[in-house]
Amino acid sequence: AQSVTQPDIHITVSEGASLELRCNYSYGATPYLFWYVQSPGQGLQLLLKYFSGDTLVQGIKGFEAEFKRSQSSFNLRKPSVHWSDAAEYFCAVVPRAGGTSYGKLTFGQGTILTVHP
Amino acid sequence: SQTIHQWPATLVQPVGSPLSLECTVEGTSNPNLYWYRQAAGRGLQLLFYSVGIGQISSEVPQNLSASRPQDRQFILSSKKLLLSDSGFYLCASRAAAREKLFFGSGTQLSVL
Numbered sequence: 001a002q003s004v005t006q007p008d009i010h011i012t013v014s015e016g017a018s019l020e021l022r023c024n025y026s027y028g029a030t031p032y033l034f035w036y037v038q039s040p041g042q043g044l045q046l047l048l049k050y051f052s053g054d055t056l057v058q059g060i061k062g063f064e065a066e067f068k069r070s071q072s073s074f075n076l077r078k079p080s081v082h083w084s085d086a087a088e089y090f091c092a093v094v095p096r097a098g099g100t101s102y103g104k105l106t107f108g109q110g111t112i113l114t115v116h117p
Numbered sequence: 118s119q120t121i122h123q124w125p126a127t128l129v130q131p132v133g134s135p136l137s138l139e140c141t142v143e144g145t146s147n148p149n150l151y152w153y154r155q156a157a158g159r160g161l162q163l164l165f166y167s168v169g170i171g172q173i174s175s176e177v178p179q180n181l182s183a184s185r186p187q188d189r190q191f192i193l194s195s196k197k198l199l200l201s202d203s204g205f206y207l208c209a210s211r212a213a214a215r216e217k218l219f220f221g222s223g224t225q226l227s228v229l
Contacts, residue, residue, distance in 0.1 A: 044207070044220045090161065106163065107153075107161040107162075107163075110161070
């Protein structure tokens with residue numbers, strides 16, 4: 001079955017530490033891949049997306065993500081976390097073509113990031 | 118870019134009462150529109166999506182319904198709310214030819 005999975009429900013890091021949030025997908029063909037962030041009291045904001053080309057994608061707020069086809073993964077990273085990065089992060093996919101799921105955005109369960117000073 | 122207007126921001130309703138959440142879109146025509154719900158402790162769940170006026174697809178069986186009376190208006194409704202309808206509801210819009218999804222600010226619904 002097609003799915004997108006974020007294995008970590010909650011991650012806690014210290015400010016200044018590096019961060020990696022995991023995302024795995026299960027689709028017949030590589031979907032379009034996205035990372036969104038939802039800060040408390042705000043709507044969802046797009047951090048970055050992968051359609052094709054360079055597998056290392058740069059986003060806003062110092063985030064990057066790497067697409068690994070062999071692992072069906074699209075993990076989000078940041079070298080040094082700031083306290084303002086505390087939020088909930090969603091990996092999302094859009095199937096590329098075909099079937100009833102075409103064009104529909106499907107989210108993972110989300111990962112809550114807590115940042116300690 | 119698109120602007121999504123969603124209201125109200127917060128709503129507290131008794132069990133059994135009706136519901137109407139409205140979402141309007143500016144900045145695009147003929148968008149694909151979506152209603153999502155985030156229940157406490159869970160990820161976002163797609164409830165309904167619409168590719169045009171009067172065209173509604175339901176993703177999960179539930180107590181809610183959606184309507185699209187105008188091109189850029191999307192309404193989420195219920196005749197009788199259940200406790201399990203509590204959650205955070207997000208309206209989203211995507212222009213037909215692009216993938217970027219724009220979200221409204223959401224409605225926090227508490228059913229008591």
